[in-house]
Amino acid sequence: MGSLLKPVVTVGVAVALLSAASHAGAEGDRNEVFIGVGTAYFHSSTDLKAWPEGGVGKLRYADDGVEAVRLFAEYHGRITPTLNARVVADYVDDGSSGLGIDEAYIDWRPIPRSANQQQVRFGAFYPPLSLENGAHGWESPFTYSYSAINTWLGEEIRPLGAEWSLRRRLASTRNTQEVRVFASGFYGNDPAATLLFWRGWSLHDRQTRLNDKLPIPPMPIFGADGAVVGTTPQTVQPFTETDHRPGYYVGGEWRYAHRALVQLARYDNRADPWSFAEGQWGWHTSFEHLAVQIALPGELGLMAQWMRGDTDWLAGTSPTGGPVEPWVQLVEDDFEAKYLMLTRKWHEAHRVSVRYDRFSIDRPDSVPVLHSDGGHAWTLSYRFEPNERFSGGVEWLEIQSQRDLWPYFYGVPRQATEEQLRLQFSLRLGAPAGR
């Protein structure tokens, strides 16, 4: 970490992949490969260790230096004109480092025979909730660090199943408005909210890969008198299936041309909160989600997302070695996050975005929670994209948070201000933009 070696290696691998991408692109319409590589210099001001290193901080990088942020490849393969395979794989060198797969699914879009357009996806994919992450590789064209909500979606939400959606242009509105409904049934995702609970909300751009084993803040070990006598490291694999109970998400969306969009959705992993499998606990996590996007006068874009949910986790024991018996309900938490972002583009190449996030984790009965979290964040970003290949930018991120039991568990202050300045350079290669 922090050395120049890894960025150099990453760029080297990117160049090697470029030739493969160019070759694939030359094959015509059936295969397209898109590669993105991002390297950034970070200057941070924080007393907390970064969470991917097992710390309790909200930042992805706490040390100053140059980091190979991400190298990703997005592959589109046309099996038939209406059947498309999409795979996004990436390389990161923090957390559970190495190569991994972010998304892999088959997308079927039959040719509409009426105003109803249907789409079915099978595989591992993101639910269509984020307003920010519309670029290749589920990256954001607005800020480098995603909002708290979308950071968490990238960390712990990745349904493995099927999604059906129906879109209909409303002829009565002269085709300027459309509605869309979607529904998904999925497996996996049972430990979702483990990282959110232990570490709290975060703002960064690291997406969890399907097989990642992420470090989470260590488990406190309590002595006989109730005092914390030590900690033990722990990890989470957010996409594990622990109880063979499928989860679901459903949603509806209304859109008015490229002017306004409103979406409502509900997600529930329906995990058995005392299930345990493959070293992972099931956390019953559900949330409601509202997203609003409006094109304001003067080419100013406004977007906002709001999420409110809860998670339950029951620790259990298995004295006889048989099924785990519920022991104690350790977690019964509400979590909430929201953000408002304003963004504008000048001359197709300069983009300025400013975002304000608020987030919290607490108990419905106001009892102090083991891992309560509350705070807000400001993100200010400027990006320069002179062409489709290169982009650069600078981002200022400030997160202020308060965690009541932090001093007791980890000996760190109750309140924390984490600041980060980031200078990024990104390279995009392979097939041109557009899907």
Place this chain on the structure above:
Amino acid sequence: MVRTLMAGRCALGHGCRAKALLTSYFVIAGMVSMRTHRLPRMPALVAATALIAIGVAFPCLAGTLEIKVGDERGEPISQVAVYATPVAVTPIKKPSAAKRTASMDQQHNEFVPHVLLISAGTLVQFPNSDTVSHHVYSFSQAKTFELALYKGNTHPPLAFDEPGVVVVGCNIHDSMLGYIVVVPTEHYALSDARGTVRLEGVPAGDYTVVVWTPRARPTGLPAAQRVAVTDGVTKLDTRITGRLAPEEDHKHGSKSLSWDRY
């Protein structure tokens, strides 16, 4: 003689060719009678009589039909499809063997032009000028079709024989939307920036004028208007009522935000 025939022809046909032929016939008959210094023979007389009758019944004059399209306040509206169908003549379904051709391109994930106005029977090409593939389709009754995933100009042109509005989309890029307006007449045009349509060489007679734009509510479009075209310029004012959908609503609007999500 050939020159006489040409001169006697109506600019756009429409039954006037018969008159031209008869004129020629009359001229021939007259010349024959002059040369023989005798009264015209019966066929010539019949022809002359018939000519007078036809001339009275169908004065073959070509006029110009100028239509102004405005909104409630009279502000001009451009890119409105306007066409005039002769009342007396059966609308064309399949015109001459020499088919007309038109093109609806795909540029930057948009159909260009957004509204394509053609007469029934026209062949339409759908070239893809983008670097990404498109999958063009329509489920409209007037023409249901599908051009499977392609780049460039790989598909042969399609014939649009049935009059009506054909809504065109792309199965990959949801925001792409285009309209092909197929009309049963040869007299049509899109309004210009001043909201004006000038249809020249329209044979005199009664016409039904229809105005259509995807931006207007069906109830806001004026009813088909009947107009008599005579020699000279016939003017017609039409008004589209109600709020029009902004032009950019059918295209890519705000680029400040991301509208592609998955």
